Amino acid sequence: MLWGSVMEEFYSGFAQRARDLAEKADPFTRRRLLDLAQRYELKSRPGSSYGRPSPPTRATPPTVLFSGSGEA
Numbered sequence: 001m002l003w004g005s006v007m008e009e010f011y012s013g014f015a016q017r018a019r020d021l022a023e024k025a026d027p028f029t030r031r032r033l034l035d036l037a038q039r040y041e042l043k044s045r046p047g048s049s050y051g052r053p054s055p056p057t058r059a060t061p062p063t064v065l066f067s068g069s070g071e072a
Helices: 001-025 027-044
Strands: none
Touching: 001 027
């Protein structure tokens, strides 16, 4: 898909720019820029859900949580 490869290139370029800026930044800003670069890299990979984590799985089904009489 052409659009996908354009977006991959776009985000990869952003990631590289963030890394380049991080080289000249103070420690706090460097850490933030490198984190940003990592997020852009995740977005640039096809099938990565754009870096969003999956929702956590439930330990207890919701019907069990609310199966009482409804009184507090």
